[in-house]
Amino acid sequence: MKFYQLPPGAYPHDVAPAPDGSVWISGQRQGFAGRFDPNTGQLEKIPLGPGAAPHGVIIGPDGNAWLTEGGQNAIARVDARSREVKLFPLPKDFPGANLNTMAFDQNGIAWFTGQGGVYGRVDPRTGKVDAWKAPRGVGPYGITATPAGDVWYASLAGDHIAREAGEPIAALTLEHYPGMAEAEVARHVEAANARWGLLGVTVIHRYGRIEPGENIVLVVTAASHRHDAFAAAEFLMDYLKTRAPFWKSEERTGGARWVEAQQSDDAAADRWAPAPRRSEAAQ
Template sequence: MQAISRREALTVLGVLGIADTFSIGAAAQAATMQSWPLATPRPTGIHDVAPAPDGGVWFTAQRSGHLGWFDPRSGRSELIALGAGSAPHGVIAGPDAAAWVTDGGRNAIVRVGWPQRDLRSYALPDAAPHANLNTAAFDGDGVLWFTGQSGVIGRLTPKTGQITLKDAPRGRGPYGICATPGGDIWWASLAGGFIARIDRRSGESSVVEPPTKNQGARRVWSDSQGRLWVSEWLSGQLSRYEPAASRWRSWMLPGRAPRPYAVYVDARDQVWVSDFGANAVWRFDPTREQFERFALPREGAAVRQILGRPGEVWLPESGTEHISVIRSA
């Protein structure tokens, strides 16, 4: 573990962003989108977002090597330097109210205490010098699990700081990861085209094959019933797997050439999917089995991840250096 002082890490940006508010097509009566350009002195390469406990929103600045914090009340952005060589990919809120970051550039998990903004870095073992860290999730016991696209699955025990690694089934590809309401951990293999469940005791993963071959399972998210929703980058489908029944269902996204990237299930079990092909975000209602389109107002938005809190769905636009939110009743 390596501790980094707050003075070394913190850069405060006092410039305010200008917010734009848009009604969203047929969904205008149900939801509105608000967007802000990131007011930073350099491009951040915003990648993932996570609502922070103080009402702000964390984001990973993959290009500049920072954890960002965005204040939707003022439009102000703040950047916290993560160290030399940093290129963070994912960020989530931990049970300790801290931001936990998968930093591919430093090959480490970085914890940013909040609101103190103190940093602690947990370097991966020498056995995985280039893990290509992607995303992370906490299980029901407060243990952090994470993916490395080079072909590793990792476990970090926060109480001890110990990291253990397992080779992923079939090698490279681990990308998205999530926890179910029961505390289990599932991950998706982009290169392998499958999802897998982790045995939390042994750390080994059991592969579950989707019915569509080579579909490019990119991200995975659980709904309130423990069903897994998968964005299939190559097939253009949104798929659902029910572990209790070992049953799959799939829905093709509307449009000529859909490219589902991110998937997120909100507090009402509505499923949100970003679509690079349509430059849009879709809301899927599993009860009606209908998609609703939320067009993004800037070309090439490239929303690579979605996360939210009740009534809010946050979207990082890595292609335009904006951060957006869709608010619904």
């Protein structure tokens, strides 16, 4: 093993070898991108700007160094030839993202994470930055992309990993047949009443355009025994997700597509095969 001593206070956080044999580092404490030449032992520091505190660094498909620049809440690109620094600030809705790591997908899009509960992407061709709230809140840290186009990240604080299958969803549009949808939901509410002897039930299902993070369904059940209330609520939720006359369209940057029910959802609904009424079962 060979060691390369850096200047005092360099405080390298991440490291990324480049095709030309050089090695790039993120100098977090001093706010620079560093290009280290193993042949000469020289470290070239490229300042990233006031208050800079870079975390992750990778080499992009363009051969340039890309960094998650937490101090300025931006993604930074350092041109490998000119050393020009270009910042791609996050949208104003995501201040203090606590940016961590990056990865490029097969389309040349740069994806990033922020422990503050954010993940996003930068299109180097247009400079457009998209960011989204992580569904489970704070923690997104390490990130990678597969040849198939999936993006995975690990949540350090959330104890989970997550997969973003390509384009994130911008919105859902739920369509229904007025009159028929209400009648079908009411019919299944009556079935739940007959099966579990409910004291009360409320079902609300939204339709129209719904953005990520907004609520879609509410099911509230009441019964003399909690097991009956829980079972009835699960029955109604499984029905609403698979058999109710609603049609779901996912809206993404590249367009919209209709969504079919998943096999796991169908299997969950199938477990509620017709059963005898409570009074019949007791005989």
